[in-house]
Amino acid sequence: MSKIVGIDLGTTNSLVGVMDAGFPVLIADAEGRRLTPSVVHFPGPEQPPLVGAAAKHVRGLKPKETVSSIKRFMGRRGSEISREEMIVNYPVAGKGNEPVRVELPGRAWSPEEISAEILKKLKADVERDLGEPVNRAVITVPAYFNDAQRNATKEAGRLAGFEVERIVNEPTAAALAYGLDRLGKKSKIAVYDLGGGTFDISILELNEGVFQVLATNGNTRLGGDDIDAALTDELASRLARDLKTGVETALLARLHEEAEAAKIRLSTEIETRVEIPFASGERSFSTVVTRVQLETLARDIVQKTRANCLRSLSDAKLKAAELDDVILVGGQTRMPMVRALVKEIFGREPNTSANPDEAVALGATLQAGILEGGVRNMVLLDVTPLSLGIETFGGLMNVIIPRNTTIPTKAGELFTTAVDNQKSMKIQVLQGERELARDNWSLGLFDLEFEPAPKGVPRVGVQFEIDANGILSVLARDVKTGKQKIVQLKSAVDVRDEDVEKMVAESVEHAFDDIAQRQWIETKRKSGDMLGATRKALAQVGSLIVPGEVKEIEALMLNVEKALESENLNELKAANAALDQGTIALADLVMDLALEEQLRKKGALADAPAPPVAAPIAPTGTEGGIPLKGE
Secondary structure (H helix, E strand, C coil), X not given: CCCEEEEECCCCEEEEEEEECCEEEECCCCCCCCCEECEEECCCCCCCCEECHHHHHHHCCCXXXXXXXXXXHCCCEHHHCCHHHXXXXXXXECCCCCECEEEEXXXXXXXXXXXXXXXXXXXXXHHHHHCCCCCXXXXXXXXXXXXXXXXXXXXXXXXXXXXXXXXEEHHHHHHHHCCHHHHCCEEEEEEEEECCCCEEEEEEEEECCEEEEEEEEEECCCCHHHHHHHHHHHHHHHHHHHHCCCCCHHHHHHHHHHHHHHHHHCCCCCEEEEEEEEEECCEEEEEEEEHHHHHHHHHHHHHHHHHHHHHHHHHCCCCHHHCCXXXXXXXXXHCHHHHHHHHHHHCCCCECCCCCCCHHHHHHHHHHHHHHCCXXXXXXXXXXXXXXXXXXXXXEEEEEECCCCEECEEEEEEEECCCCCCCEEEEEEEECCCCEHHHCEEEEEEEEECCCCCCCCCCEEEEEEECCCXXXXXXXXXXXXXXXXXXXXXXXXXXXXXXXXHHHHHHHHCHHHHHHHHHHHHHHHHHHHHHHHHHHHHHHHHHHCCHHHHHHHHHHHHHHHHHHHHCCHHHHHHHHHHHHHHCHHHHHHHHHHHHHHHHHHCCCCCCCCCCCCCCCCCCCCEECEEECCCC
């Protein structure tokens, strides 16, 4: 059986490692480089792509045929991507629900296919080093990747010839690389991961070899690439002003290369010079960039991570002082300003004992060792970043798997119908933190059909299962017949990724309004049920009670109807309570007659007259279900 390799499929650079005699070892390419730039150049339809350092060297000369930072487009659709994101050196296309495509010479490529080329390069490097075929892998992803992005990563692995054994969150993998078991039996750690294209902050707890994520937050569209872009714009402005010339695409690509290199140098130097020979004809461009100038350009970008860190601490119900350590991951954390911000947020010097570029890959390799059985006494647990549930009658979100639940996990609940003679139930799968379904994100929609029956009679079980890769499968089963549907959700959340990080903040901001609306909807639904049941009971046994009591009940029903029109919650609750109290005798009479009917069917009251029966309500079609708490 093939060895399992650990892969950090990064936005800027990618790495691959393998366990050797109990130690994780990162594999270098033929030139001795462990870091493989996540860049792919497409020379033409009949020529194989160039990957890595060779492609990065060509990027400045042929930017339209060279793809970088493709990770940002993985598993996403046109409607989810802002116009600013589409502005890259290579042609990106995608509208509405169409998957993103990259239009390259010869044909259009999907982000998964381009990522597969990077993975093929890593596969070839490790096979050359080991001298044997390798077809099993653990691949890391940002903690905030949704189902579609995780599935896209698995698909890229499959296209590259790997069986993807596990998808692991990058911050969690990094925790393994730092050897956090040295901190003691029970420790709490923050992992601050600022890479080329994504930011993640996770709060983890280590307890006797078990790594568990207590909370996670982040931004899938924030990273060092944004700082590179800001510095590139500044350099382009200087060049245009100094040389009095426009900045075309090829020249802009050269500036981008120099901006990235200058940013790296300024992590250890106070100032650096950027030079572009023959920028315009025979004229060259030269300028000095200081660390202060870079930090001015980067400050707003880096400061965006503060809110994510504070939310993650809040979700974990911890104060910064309660953490045992803070570790840094991602090449961008070498920037002094980033380290200063981390110290300010968490009140302590961050741990920089590991190489931030390599920590994720080392953790992925350790996870591969765990799966192979070579690493013992260590378990890795991830969590769901947002709550998952379904829409119920009245447009409410019914949570089945709460946010920050440890995965893999499985949970379910029983639901019943909201109207008589309902023939099917809509299963609208939602993700988010708001009380109303419309304020959350729809992950999928399907129908489960069953035999028509009075409302409240059918039983539909809905079960959510999230595997170790974070992929969600939904099962809906008619308890009576056993008929069921199982749907694996592969479609992306139909919102832009930047809205993901806003969900938790919005749920807090609108908490009181959301709860008030939920209470109104639930009370209104109760009113409808009571009015319907009372009308049905009066039709059945109204002739058996005195007219005065009928009028009293009708008056109570009228009060409920007026309260519904007033939209006053307290008034409606009071009207419901009054109707409930005023119909106790009516309900008892209905129950007595129902019992007599059952006895009559068994022959015990064969000579007694049958009670009146109301006409059945016509079927209303497909509705959402009502949860049956406690069943």
